[in-house]
Amino acid sequence: MATKTLGVLRAPRKLNRSFTVSFLLFLFLAVFGAFMVLPLIYAINNAFKPLDELFIFPPRFFVRNPTTDNFYDLVALMGNSWVPLSRYIVNTLVITIIGTVGHIILSSAAAYPLAKFRFPGSKVLFSIVVMSLMFTGHVTAIPNYMVMSWLGWINTHASIIIPSLAFPLGLFLMKQFMEQIPDALLEAAKIDGASEYRIYAQIVMPNVKPAWLTLMILQFPALWGSDGGNFIYSENLKTLHYALGQITAGGIARAGVGAAVALILMIVPITLFIISQSNVIQTMATSGMKE
Amino acid sequence: MQAETISPAVSTDLVHPKKHSKLGNLMRELKKNKHYYILMSPYMLIFFAFTVIPVIISIALSFFYFNMLEFPRFIGWQNYSRLFLNDDVFMIAVKNTFLFAVISGPISYIACFIFAWIINELSPKVRAVMTLVFYAPSISGNVFFIWLIVFSGDRYGYLNGFLIKWGVVLEPIQWLTNEKYILPIIMIVQLWLSLGTSFLAFIAGLQTIDKSLIEAGAIDGIRNRWQELWFITLPSMRPQLMFGAVMQITGSFAVADISIALAGFPSVNYAGHTIVTHLMDFGTIRFEMGYASAIATVLFVIMLGTNMLTQKMLRKVGE
Numbered sequence: 081m082a083t084k085t086l087g088v089l090r091a092p093r094k095l096n097r098s099f100t101v102s103f104l105l106f107l108f109l110a111v112f113g114a115f116m117v118l119p120l121i122y123a124i125n126n127a128f129k130p131l132d133e134l135f136i137f138p139p140r141f142f143v144r145n146p147t148t149d150n151f152y153d154l155v156a157l158m159g160n161s162w163v164p165l166s167r168y169i170v171n172t173l174v175i176t177i178i179g180t181v182g183h184i185i186l187s188s189a190a191a192y193p194l195a196k197f198r199f200p201g202s203k204v205l206f207s208i209v210v211m212s213l214m215f216t217g218h219v220t221a222i223p224n225y226m227v228m229s230w231l232g233w234i235n236t237h238a239s240i241i242i243p244s245l246a247f248p249l250g251l252f253l254m255k256q257f258m259e260q261i262p263d264a265l266l267e268a269a270k271i272d273g274a275s276e277y278r279i280y281a282q283i284v285m286p287n288v289k290p291a292w293l294t295l296m297i298l299q300f301p302a303l304w305g306s307d308g309g310n311f312i313y314s315e316n317l318k319t320l321h322y323a324l325g326q327i328t329a330g331g332i333a334r335a336g337v338g339a340a341v342a343l344i345l346m347i348v349p350i351t352l353f354i355i356s357q358s359n360v361i362q363t364m365a366t367s368g369m370k371e
Numbered sequence: 372m373q374a375e376t377i378s379p380a381v382s383t384d385l386v387h388p389k390k391h392s393k394l395g396n397l398m399r400e401l402k403k404n405k406h407y408y409i410l411m412s413p414y415m416l417i418f419f420a421f422t423v424i425p426v427i428i429s430i431a432l433s434f435f436y437f438n439m440l441e442f443p444r445f446i447g448w449q450n451y452s453r454l455f456l457n458d459d460v461f462m463i464a465v466k467n468t469f470l471f472a473v474i475s476g477p478i479s480y481i482a483c484f485i486f487a488w489i490i491n492e493l494s495p496k497v498r499a500v501m502t503l504v505f506y507a508p509s510i511s512g513n514v515f516f517i518w519l520i521v522f523s524g525d526r527y528g529y530l531n532g533f534l535i536k537w538g539v540v541l542e543p544i545q546w547l548t549n550e551k552y553i554l555p556i557i558m559i560v561q562l563w564l565s566l567g568t569s570f571l572a573f574i575a576g577l578q579t580i581d582k583s584l585i586e587a588g589a590i591d592g593i594r595n596r597w598q599e600l601w602f603i604t605l606p607s608m609r610p611q612l613m614f615g616a617v618m619q620i621t622g623s624f625a626v627a628d629i630s631i632a633l634a635g636f637p638s639v640n641y642a643g644h645t646i647v648t649h650l651m652d653f654g655t656i657r658f659e660m661g662y663a664s665a666i667a668t669v670l671f672v673i674m675l676g677t678n679m680l681t682q683k684m685l686r687k688v689g690e
Binding site: 105108109112113115116117118119120122123141186187189190192193194197199200202205208209210211212213214215216218219220222223224226227242243245246247248249251252253255256257259260275276277280288290291293294297298301346349350353354357358 | 397400401403404406407408410411413414415416417418420421422423424425426428429432439486489490495496498499501502503504505506507508510517529563566568571572574575576578579607610611613614617620621624625627647650651654655660663664666667670671674675678
C-alpha cells in the first residue's frame with residue numbers, strides 16, 4: 081500500500097488522502113489549535129511576568145522580562161500561613177487519589193453488568209443514572225447537606241470522597257464503552273470457568289482501557305480543583321485549591337502571585353493528561369479487540 | 372456487517388422454558404443474577420444516597436414554599452403556575468437557554484467529533500499533543516478571566532486595543548454590557564470551552580473501533596472517507612455518540628458560570644440570563660428554595676425531552 085502523506089500524518093489505513101487535503105486539514109487543525117491553546121500559553125506567560133508587565137497597556141500576550149519573583153512571593157506568603165502547605169497538599173492528594181481510583185473501580189464494576197446483561201432492574205437503574213446527569217446540582221445542595229449531617233460526615237474528607245465515587249458520569253461512560261466488547265469474548269471466558277468477577281477484572285477492564293483512562297482524566301481535575309465545598313470548615317482539612325485561592329483573594333496587589341498559583345494548579349492535571357494520553361496510544365497499538 | 376458489535380447485549384439466560392409464578396420467577400432471576408447485583412451494589416448504594424435521594428427531595432420541595440428558615444409549607448402547583456404565568460424574566464431565561472441549546476449545542480457536538488476524527492488520524496505522538504491542545508481550555512481551570520481581558524470594555528481590553536490600533540473603531544466598545552453583544556460572546560466562549568468530555572470520549576471511542584471492519588468495508592465497496600465515516604466509523608461508535616449527546620445537552624442547557632463570569636449577575640437587561648442563572652437568583656440570593664426547585668424540575672423535564680429526541684435521531688446514523 082503506497083502512502084504519500086505529510087510528515088505528521090500517519091498513513092491512513094486503507095483509503096489515502098491526497099497531499100492537498102492532508103495539508104488543508106493540518107492548516108485547519110493548526111488554526112483552531114492556536115485558538116484553543118491560547119489560555120494555556122497566556123497562563124504560563126503571566127506567571128513569569130513582573131508586576132509592571134501584568135498591568136501594561138496595550139496589554140502584552142508574551143512576557144518581555146521573565147522573572148520568578150511571583151513564585152518566590154508565593155513561597156514567602158505560604159511560609160506565613162498558619163497551617164503548613166504540606167498539610168493542604170496531603171489533603172488534596174488523599175481526596176484526589178482515593179476519589180479517582182475508587183470511582184474508576186466502582187463505576188466500571190457497576191457498568192459491566194448493565195452493559196452486557198439484562199436482569200430485573202437493569203434498564204431502570206441505567207436510565208436513572210443517565211437522568212440524574214440532567215438534574216442541576218444547584219438545588220440539591222441543601223438535601224445533600226441534610227444527608228451528610230444525618231451520616232455525621234460534615235467536616236470529614238469522606239463527605240468529598242464518598243459521593244465522588246459514584247458520580248453518574250463515570251458509569252455512563254464505562255457502560256457505553258463496555259457495550260462494544262464482543263459477547264463471544266465473555267462467553268469464551270465463561271466456558272473456561274472464569275467467575276463474573278474475574279471476567280470483569282481480567283477481560284473487561286483491560287479491553288476498555290481507553291475508557292477508564294479517559295475517566296481518570298475527567299475525574300482527577302474535578303477532585304484536584306475541589307475546595308472542600310460546603311462540608312469542610314476546619315482549616316487543617318482544607319485543600320490546596322482552597323489555600324491558594326485564599327492567597328489570590330488578596331486582590332490586585334497579589335496579581336503576580338495569583339498568576340503563579342494558576343500555573344501551579346494547572347500543571348498536575350496536565351502532566352497526568354500527557355502521561356495517560358500516551359498510554360492510551362501504546363495499549364491500542366499492541367492490542368486489538370476482535371470478534 | 373457491523374451489527375454484532377453494536378447490538379445491545381442479549382443474555383441467553385433470560386429464556387425460561389417452564390412457567391412459574393411471577394414472584395417466584397423474579398426471585399429466581401434475582402438469585403441467578405446475584406453476581407451482577409453484588410458488582411453493582413457499592414456504586415448504587417452511594418449513588419442513591421448522594422445523588423438520587425437529594426434529587427427526589429428537590430423535586431418534592433418544588434411543591435413547597437421553603438425559604439430555608441421556616442419549615443417548608445405545602446403549596447401544590449403554585450410554584451409552577453407562578454413560574455409560567457407571572458415570571459417575565461423566566462421567559463427571557465428560557466429563550467436564551469434555548470438559543471444556547473439550538474445554536475451552540477449542535478455546533479459544539481459536531482465540532483467535538485470533527486476534531487476528534489481528524490486528530491485520531493495523526494501519528495501517536497502528535498495525537499497526544501493535539502488532544503492536549505484542544506482539551507486545554509477544559510483542563511485549565513478558571514480560564515474565563517482570559518476572556519474578561521479580551522472583551523474588557525475599556526482600552527485595556529485586547530479586542531478593543533486591537534480594533535483601535537487598526538483603526539476599526541475610534542472608541543472602546545462595551546462588549547459585556549451591551550445587550551447586542553452579550554449573548555454571542557457567551558456563545559463563543561461556551562463553544563471554546565465545550566470541547567471537553569464528549570471530545571475525549573470520541574477520541575477514545577475512535578481508538579476502539581475494530582480495524583477489521585474498515586478493511587471489510589473496503590472490500591464491500593466503500594469508496595471514500597465520507598462513506599467510511601457514515602457506514603463504518605459512526606455506527607461503530609454509536610455508544611460514544613449517545614454519551615456525547617447527553618453531555619452536550621446537559622452542558623448547553625445548564626450554561627450559567629460563563630454567563631456570570633462574563634456578563635455579570637444579573638446581566639444587563641437579563642441579556643445573558645439563562646434558566647440556571649434564574650435558578651441561582653432564587654436559590655442563593657432570594658432564598659426561595661421551593662421556587663428554585665421548581666425551576667430545576669422544569670429544566671430537568673426539558674432536558675429529558677431533548678435527550679429523547681436526540682437519541683431517536685442518533686439511531687438513524689449510518690442507515
